[in-house]
Amino acid sequence: MANYDIGIDLGTTSIIIYVVGKGIVSKEPSVVAVNKKTDSVLAIGQKAYEMAGKTPAHIVVERPLQNGVISDIDMTEEIVKYFIKKVSSSYVVKPKVAICVPSAVTNVEARAAVNAALSAGARKTFLVEEPIAAALGSGVDISLPRGRMVVDIGGGTADIAVISLNDVVDSTSVKCAGTQFDDRIIQYVRLNHKVLIGEKTAERLKKEIGSVKKVMEDTEMEIKGRSLETGLPVKITVTSDEFIPTLNEFAMTLVVAVKGVLEKTPPELVGDILEDGILLTGGGSLIKGLPELISGETGVQCRVSENPIDCVAIGTGMALDLIADGYSLSYSSDY
Numbered sequence: 001m002a003n004y005d006i007g008i009d010l011g012t013t014s015i016i017i018y019v020v021g022k023g024i025v026s027k028e029p030s031v032v033a034v035n036k037k038t039d040s041v042l043a044i045g046q047k048a049y050e051m052a053g054k055t056p057a058h059i060v061v062e063r064p065l066q067n068g069v070i071s072d073i074d075m076t077e078e079i080v081k082y083f084i085k086k087v088s089s090s091y092v093v094k095p096k097v098a099i100c101v102p103s104a105v106t107n108v109e110a111r112a113a114v115n116a117a118l119s120a121g122a123r124k125t126f127l128v129e130e131p132i133a134a135a136l137g138s139g140v141d142i143s144l145p146r147g148r149m150v151v152d153i154g155g156g157t158a159d160i161a162v163i164s165l166n167d168v169v170d171s172t173s174v175k176c177a178g179t180q181f182d183d184r185i186i187q188y189v190r191l192n193h194k195v196l197i198g199e200k201t202a203e204r205l206k207k208e209i210g211s212v213k214k215v216m217e218d219t220e221m222e223i224k225g226r227s228l229e230t231g232l233p234v235k236i237t238v239t240s241d242e243f244i245p246t247l248n249e250f251a252m253t254l255v256v257a258v259k260g261v262l263e264k265t266p267p268e269l270v271g272d273i274l275e276d277g278i279l280l281t282g283g284g285s286l287i288k289g290l291p292e293l294i295s296g297e298t299g300v301q302c303r304v305s306e307n308p309i310d311c312v313a314i315g316t317g318m319a320l321d322l323i324a325d326g327y328s329l330s331y332s333s334d335y
């Protein structure tokens with residue numbers, strides 16, 4: 001059997017697995033369904049996600065990674081083990097595994113992810129920083145002495161980093177990402193339409209008509225929820241334009257953070273960024289109007305990665321080559 005290496009993007013929203021030489025082999029929500037009566041795991045990934053909001057009281061669908069941190073280490077370990085086993089089952093050789101964890105995780109949490117990979121049968125495990133993975137997976141040559149700015153907008157956090165010579169020169173992380181945009185939508189509909197909508201509806205609305213700046217014709221969408229006045233199910237029609245002010249206001253948190261990193265970046269590197277532009281990655285970078293908003297506010301062109309959602313997993317797998325070349329990472333099972 002051929003040797004094979006695995007890159008894992010352990011994200012707040014989804015866990016994406018890339019096998020070097022093969023491509024993306026698995027992409028499922030990072031959720032777990034737990035039977036609270038027996039404390040046993042019922043389902044992991046897509047199956048668990050489909051149960052969300054539709055279970056009896058003793059079955060709970062949980063997200064063990066929230067707001068960019070690992071809130072439940074045991075469940076996260078279950079997820080990592082489950083997916084490594086799933087993709088390794090057809091191989092005899094134990095894989096080398098690189099994991100990209102959300103940037104705000106603590107050393108203890110990161111070590112838990114590494115241990116989970118080892119106990120799932122990994123021969124060696126490495127951690128990769130998210131901006132490095134995002135840039136590599138987007139085809140950026142990060143080995144040059146040239147400043148590159150990456151803004152990775154995921155489900156729980158947006159990570160802003162300047163990279164040069166295979167390393168992060170400066171970075172910051174803000175809680176202005178996909179799930180928080182969904183929360184803003186839920187709040188807006190509750191306040192302005194007196195209707196309670198679920199997370200899935202808010203996410204669908206965000207993807208279909210959500211926009212942080214006017215970049216398209218006003219579009220209508222019908223959504224379902226529960227009237228806060230009657231308590232009964234209702235259908236309402238909303239428009240894309242009505243959400244712009246609230247989403248724009250929230251997106252400014254990200255803009256301010258991007259400006260903050262640019263202000264701290266050494267002048268030579270800023271010059272490079274001005275020439276090359278800012279690379280946007282992560283599912284959150286697909287919110288309409290975001291590249292235009294950041295470009296307009298900073299004066300630096302933005303481009304969205306060709307593969308914004310998969311690039312972190314791809315880059316994490318690619319980082320294993322860098323590791324073979326002696327690139328030093330924050331933590332590896334070699335230590």
Ligand SMILES: Nc1ncnc2c1ncn2[C@@H]1O[C@H](COP(=O)(O)OP(=O)(O)OP(=O)(O)O)[C@@H](O)[C@H]1O
Pocket residue numbers: 009010011012013014015068102153154155156157158177178179203206207208281282283284285286287288308309
């Ligand atoms: N077309 C789209 N328009 C707007 N948002 C989108 C689109 N597609 C995906 N998203 C959002 O992207 C987010 C997930 O992005 P991604 O998969 O990069 O996050 P993650 O890696 O799981 O999270 P994190 O990096 O915070 O750990 C979700 O909130 C999802 O709703």
